[in-house]
Amino acid sequence: MAAPTPNNPQPAPAGKSSPRYELLTLGDELLLGITPNAHLTWIGGQLSRRGVRLDRNVTITDEADAIARQFPESWARADVILTSGGLGPTCDDRTREVIAEALGLPLVFDEGIMGEIEARFARLNRPCTPNNRKQAFKFARGEVLPNPHGTAPGLWLEHEGKVLIMLPGPPNELQPMFLEHVLPRLARLGLLSDSETFVQLRTAGVGESMLETRFQPIFDRHPGLGIAFCAHQWQVDCRINSPDGRYPRQALQQIAEECATLLGDDFVGFGHDSLPKVTGDLLRTQGRTLAVAEACTGGLLAHSFTDLCGASKFFMGGIVSYSNDSKMLLLDCPECLLSQHGAVSAECAVAMATGVAERLSADYGLAITGYMGPTSQGDSGSGTLFVGLHSPLGDWSKKLSYPGPGQTVKQRAVTAAIDWLRREAVRETRRATSPLAN
Amino acid sequence: MAAPTPNNPQPAPAGKSSPRYELLTLGDELLLGITPNAHLTWIGGQLSRRGVRLDRNVTITDEADAIARQFPESWARADVILTSGGLGPTCDDRTREVIAEALGLPLVFDEGIMGEIEARFARLNRPCTPNNRKQAFKFARGEVLPNPHGTAPGLWLEHEGKVLIMLPGPPNELQPMFLEHVLPRLARLGLLSDSETFVQLRTAGVGESMLETRFQPIFDRHPGLGIAFCAHQWQVDCRINSPDGRYPRQALQQIAEECATLLGDDFVGFGHDSLPKVTGDLLRTQGRTLAVAEACTGGLLAHSFTDLCGASKFFMGGIVSYSNDSKMLLLDCPECLLSQHGAVSAECAVAMATGVAERLSADYGLAITGYMGPTSQGDSGSGTLFVGLHSPLGDWSKKLSYPGPGQTVKQRAVTAAIDWLRREAVRETRRATSPLAN
CATH class of the missing domain: 3.90.950.20 (CinA-like)
Structure with a gap:
């Protein structure tokens, strides 16, 4: 019913059964309507470029018992769980500890992280208070995702055939960490594509159904293509991919160029430029x-x-x-x-x-x-x-x-x-x- | 860790144990990062003004089996469930039917709703296609929430001691319906306050902790006040309420005015004006x-x-x-x-x-x-x-x-x-x- 809906979701990378992704966003400010849930929009968009649709997003308060109640259910449902927020130094930042307890896994103090945190404070010429110590804990068998833009590092854990990824709340810390450290790791595990799975055409001035009608003859000549239309801000994007992998990227690009030529001036560009x-x-x-x-x-x-x-x-x-x-x-x-x-x-x-x-x-x-x-x-x-x-x-x-x-x-x-x-x-x-x- | 967090949530209306509110937002466009989840921010803000904190927000696709999987869990957890989206006329708008099935409750065709829909099409001078008929179904023992800005009415159901509220997806339909029909009904049931539960002071140029320090002598003279600070866009709001009801609204206003006088030019205004x-x-x-x-x-x-x-x-x-x-x-x-x-x-x-x-x-x-x-x-x-x-x-x-x-x-x-x-x-x-x- 809401105006902009894609025709169909992007399928998962060829040859894999689709892993279930869940995002757990933590923070009272989201539930009280003070801050928009921008992490959902940003992470959802990034995953969809790599051929994955976020399966669910759950937003709860960052209080310890709320996390303790929600996490086990999310862990049982999903293959990949991302959390955002609650990794900071103050006593109400309890995400790390509560989730470790829910998983029954110990956290260990990491000298390396502590060194990074102390170096950061030294660079900024500010005293490193003792409560910053808690940010230097990680899962014993887990990895650390470096955070050059803040003190709290991200955490990565593979456990019970699932992946847990804990990210800091501020967008200017979360976003580069996700692009530089999370996407490549997930791609190496085959949980998403290692590059964009589709070629995107941006158009303007043509409605979704008219666009489909105009492209249909081209699509008919190339059976097995995956096509998704997505309307936003009175523009329509068309994403072309190859669900079963029969069209290599170069072939997809060629088909997209055929579509672009057909559109003439209604074609805005390839990719994501506004x-x-x-x-x-x-x-x-x-x-x-x-x-x-x-x-x-x-x-x-x-x-x-x-x-x-x-x-x-x-x-x-x-x-x-x-x-x-x-x-x-x-x-x-x-x-x-x-x-x-x-x-x-x-x-x-x-x-x-x-x-x-x-x-x-x-x-x-x-x-x-x-x-x-x-x-x-x-x-x-x-x-x-x-x-x-x-x-x-x-x-x-x-x-x-x-x-x-x-x-x-x-x-x-x-x-x-x-x-x-x-x-x-x-x-x-x-x-x-x-x-x-x- | 994210900058703007309130010190503590607003407590529920005096004398009630806090009902659990859950918002179920439906739509691929939210999960794919095409549309921000604005309903969470808006509904969360409206509820918080009436003394209620949204307990959880779950976002899933609007596909029938995803709703069928999620709804029973949400229904078991919450006292009040709000859904948004999926009430429209097309075949992929299945929310109404799937939830009715999950609850084991029949939907009945309502001549009154159908008349409204037909009248709307007549006013707009557009033909009313047969698929619009499905929007005229409601729960047999439920109520209809009128929608003067669209075809799909909202649905209201009280069942098993809980309340289910189904709202249309477009903001210009959802928001007036929520203000005019949902808030008054919830207040009548005692599930939220019938007016704002707090007096809000907006301030500028003072940090959260400095503000608290300056106000403390006033708060000390009035034991039992509920105080919440909330920072956003480099301003801080202070909400003053009376959790146990000992201060009537007029007394709260007087205390807030004392705070305002103390602040001098750092006081911006009462209420919600930007x-x-x-x-x-x-x-x-x-x-x-x-x-x-x-x-x-x-x-x-x-x-x-x-x-x-x-x-x-x-x-x-x-x-x-x-x-x-x-x-x-x-x-x-x-x-x-x-x-x-x-x-x-x-x-x-x-x-x-x-x-x-x-x-x-x-x-x-x-x-x-x-x-x-x-x-x-x-x-x-x-x-x-x-x-x-x-x-x-x-x-x-x-x-x-x-x-x-x-x-x-x-x-x-x-x-x-x-x-x-x-x-x-x-x-x-x-x-x-x-x-x-x-």
């Missing part, structure tokens, strides 16, 4: 620059680009103009245009786009102006917006009408605007390489 | 206006304000200036200032703040310029930033040095900048009401 990233990279390659002007999206459009690494190479700046006055003052929108057509109009969108491009000497100007839908959660309503685009090939505007609450409409308008810019940049590239096209 | 909201409301009350200029935060500062309902009443606009050129062109930063002090300097921050306020005729100008920490997840590094503030009382700048990855540094700088503006607005209010103060 729409703003792909668009920004296109502009950088062309040596083109961009400036943006926005009303109702209030900074979201600018932030989509400034959030990219190296944005200053193509992004000249942005203007959030909330009033007619600021549209005149900062964007040179003529007063008569605003009074004749209003601020939510095709004319105003174009004037904003050309105005900001001129002010900031940018090649492209992208603008959004509009009415949002209602902002409260319950109301459905709809938003009416205009996108303006100034490009080396001309100036255009486009009307958008989206249903849904304000937050949704905003994000959707930003996606649509950026996709339009991308298409224009693609068209310009094509024109540069083949003067007769378009 | 820092930008409190700050915006202050400006609106004063009839003052705001404009912002930002470099490295790239639109995030503007968006913190434009995201508020009614922002156009005080927010004049924002400028995202990424280059020296744009700082000169749009913000009138003098070239000599930029070449002498650089774009990341106290001088530039002040010039940006005064420049944007002047350009947009705003009373307050708020600016951020700086170097971010590294953007990749693993690197720790640190960011150096300057905040500039132009106000009716004068112009100032402030240097910030924050550790952590770029994303974290950005959000923290935005919070610090807005908090500074809030303090300045408070100071101006005080000055207006008592000309001798400050």
